Each structure stands twice: as C-alpha cells, then as structure tokens.
Amino acid sequence: MNDITQMLISSTTKIMKDICTKELVNEAEQGRWAAELWDILADSGMITVAIPEELGGNGGSYTDALSILRLAGKYSAPIPLAETFLGNWLLADLGEQVSDEPLTVALPKSDEQFYFQKHGDEWIISGKARFVPWARYAKWMIVLGQSDVEPVLALVRPANGKIEYGQNLAGEARDTITFDDVLVTDCRVIPIEFERVINQLWYGGALIRSVMMAGALERILELTLTYSSERSQFGRPIHRFQAIQHQLALLAGETAAAGAAADYAIEAYQAGRLSKEIAMAKIRINEAAGTAAAMAHQVHGAIGFTYEHTLHQSTRRLWSWRDEFGTETEWGEQLADQMMTFAQDELWSFLTSK
Structure with missing residues (x-):
C-alpha cells in the first residue's frame, strides 16, 4: 500500500466517523438524502478517483477508489458511491467525460430492454429498469439498450421517467424507473460492443x-x-x-x-x-x-x-x-x-x- 492510498484511507475514515453516524444512516433509511456526506466526499475529490484527469477525474488507481469504497461499506454509507464509481469507470473506458454528481446503474433485463429512437437532436426513450440503486437521488442513470441500428450505453436523467420508490432489506433505495416513449434532450447515447x-x-x-x-x-x-x-x-x-x-x-x-x-x-x-x-x-x-x-x-x-x-x-x-x-x-x-x-x-x- 503506497502513501497516497494510506492518506486516502486516513481521510475517508475521519469523514465516515464524523459524518456517517448511526443517526444519519437511520435518517437515510427514512427517506432523507445524506447530502452532507456526499458533498464532503465530492469536495475532497474522492468521487472521481481512478478516473484520468483529462476525463474530469482526479487520477489515482482502482485500488485507491476501492479502499474508499471498503470504508463506505464499513460505515454503511447511505449514498450511491459504489454505483457512481462503477458508472464513471464504464464512461471513462469509453472515453467519455465524468462528473462528481450522484450516478446510478440499471442492470439490463432481457424482457424489459431499453429502446432509443433518434428524433432530430432528441431521443425517444422506452424501457423499464427495476431495483435501481438510489435512483430517486441520482442525477444520472446509466442504462444499456438498443438504438435503431446498434447496441448503446445511455446516460439519462431518472427524473425524466416515472420513479416508483422501493427499498431493499437494509432500507436503501431500490427504485423502479419507467420511460414510456419519453422525448428527452439531455442524454448521451454511446454506441458500444454490448x-x-x-x-x-x-x-x-x-x-x-x-x-x-x-x-x-x-x-x-x-x-x-x-x-x-x-x-x-x-x-x-x-x-x-x-x-x-x-x-x-x-x-x-x-x-x-x-x-x-x-x-x-x-x-x-x-x-x-x-x-x-x-x-x-x-x-x-x-x-x-x-x-x-x-x-x-x-x-x-x-x-x-x-x-x-x-x-x-x-x-x-x-x-x-x-x-x-x-x-x-x-x-x-x-x-x-x-x-x-x-x-x-x-x-x-x-x-x-x-
């Protein structure tokens, strides 16, 4: 373990002990967004670790990011840190810019596939994603789907769809998002090798x-x-x-x-x-x-x-x-x-x- 990783672990441990208290976790399970925890991690540059600087990240290794995530698991951090890491890593691998806004990832289902139809400069989106972590709080959601010509990865705003609230056994948000021929302008649709x-x-x-x-x-x-x-x-x-x-x-x-x-x-x-x-x-x-x-x-x-x-x-x-x-x-x-x-x-x- 190098000095940078040790410093990240020390800083994250202090943040989690000070901010991620039992009371904050309980309040999050009752439906309150843990904004103070997310904001301090974002201000500390910990949301975009293991992302190249030219793509909007702060550099570092996957080992650094996963050391932070291990502490998030240890202190039951009620935020989509894992999903944001995973989504940003997928975007960076495709050469796309990332941000430190809350991000979630929808797992594809063969019977509920997303479809993206080009309509001028806009997209018409249809599809349903179930059990999406933290969707109600996420600014963006990554979904895999199909356009008129090829498989795509899309970055969409959950707020543009219909959100049905749900929870897992731990009280963490696991929501259902439905897009029913929704016309949107603010999304990124990227061709992929599925x-x-x-x-x-x-x-x-x-x-x-x-x-x-x-x-x-x-x-x-x-x-x-x-x-x-x-x-x-x-x-x-x-x-x-x-x-x-x-x-x-x-x-x-x-x-x-x-x-x-x-x-x-x-x-x-x-x-x-x-x-x-x-x-x-x-x-x-x-x-x-x-x-x-x-x-x-x-x-x-x-x-x-x-x-x-x-x-x-x-x-x-x-x-x-x-x-x-x-x-x-x-x-x-x-x-x-x-x-x-x-x-x-x-x-x-x-x-x-x-």
Whole structure:
C-alpha cells in the first residue's frame, strides 16, 4: 500500500466517523438524502478517483477508489458511491467525460430492454429498469439498450421517467424507473460492443459489492469484540467464556477470509482482469456474510436486533448486498460452466495461476 492510498484511507475514515453516524444512516433509511456526506466526499475529490484527469477525474488507481469504497461499506454509507464509481469507470473506458454528481446503474433485463429512437437532436426513450440503486437521488442513470441500428450505453436523467420508490432489506433505495416513449434532450447515447460492456458491468458490480461487504464484516467484527468485552455475565466479561471465544474466533476467520478474497479481486481488477478472482471473491464473501452475521447476532443476543444498536445496519446490508450482482450460486454456476470446457490438464493452472 503506497502513501497516497494510506492518506486516502486516513481521510475517508475521519469523514465516515464524523459524518456517517448511526443517526444519519437511520435518517437515510427514512427517506432523507445524506447530502452532507456526499458533498464532503465530492469536495475532497474522492468521487472521481481512478478516473484520468483529462476525463474530469482526479487520477489515482482502482485500488485507491476501492479502499474508499471498503470504508463506505464499513460505515454503511447511505449514498450511491459504489454505483457512481462503477458508472464513471464504464464512461471513462469509453472515453467519455465524468462528473462528481450522484450516478446510478440499471442492470439490463432481457424482457424489459431499453429502446432509443433518434428524433432530430432528441431521443425517444422506452424501457423499464427495476431495483435501481438510489435512483430517486441520482442525477444520472446509466442504462444499456438498443438504438435503431446498434447496441448503446445511455446516460439519462431518472427524473425524466416515472420513479416508483422501493427499498431493499437494509432500507436503501431500490427504485423502479419507467420511460414510456419519453422525448428527452439531455442524454448521451454511446454506441458500444454490448458483450464487452455487460461483462464489465457484471464483474465490476460484483467487485464493488464484494469490497463493501468486506468492509461491513470488519465493522461487525469490531462491534462484536467490543460488546463481548463490555458485557458481563456471572461476574466476568462474556468473552472469557470458551463458547463465546469459539464464536469470536470463527467470526474473525470469516472476516479475514473475506478481506483476503477482496484484496485478491482488487489486485485482479487493477491488472485489468475480469475473471475468476472476482467471481471467487463474490462467492467467498457471500458465504462469509451469512455465517458471520449469524455469529455476531448470536453473541450480541437480543440487543443486536434492536433499532437502537448499530449491528443491524451492517448485517442487513450484508443480507441485501449478497444477492446483488450475482449470488454465490450464480457465480458458482458460471465458474463451473467455464471449467467444463477445459482440457484435461488445464484445471490445475486455472485454480492456482493468476
């Protein structure tokens, strides 16, 4: 880890501790936009990390950006930081300018495809996107679709469509956006190679969720260690009991495994590989999420389920994020399909090489 990355981690940690409080997260779940958190990150130049300066970014590496995102996951930051990173990276890869405005990304559905029809200098847009993260707060939304002649990536304003509010288990905004032959002027429609871009979207999405989950697991471990050292029963802290120590050891192991998987995936992404490392990280971290959340709540007992405690802010996000950008079953099936095409002597190198 270089000095710049360490500085970003230090600065982001301070911002999250000062601004991203339990109260702010709770208020966001009730429908308030966390403007103060977004604005300070934007003013600090952290929204456009890993984007070349000539495209409107602040430079830096994917490792820098994902270090910031890991802390956003750790502190349950109720903003579309991950989606803005992912969307801006897609735009930058296409040579397009980016900004630090809130951005979201709609996953394409085969039965609800977007269509873009040229109408002079304007576009007529039709399509529906479901479960779009933070759409009600986003200034822009990236959608993949089809124009009259070719596949396209479009940057549209959600406000130009009909927005139906929704939430995931964590209380984060997951909205439905409908465009019904809407004529718009303020959008960018960019021709793309569809398979390449959808691959970037899925692998990049799996990576951002994996990194955020690794951060949330770190927070859960910290909360559980603190609680078990402060809570006393039968005259001594409960972390002195062997049964609790066993749970804490297992929780620490799952957190460490998730962190290692995330680091491995980040290294692959930084090297330009959209491949097994990211798929394996999503599988391993999803598994850790289910196990670790159950252990943490078992150690905390009833208090961990109360609204006043912060544990649920992290565990509910784990349960929500593990289903986004591919479950462990879906990524496992993809890896299995890939391995079924190998020659007899290729499996070992696939498992052990980078």
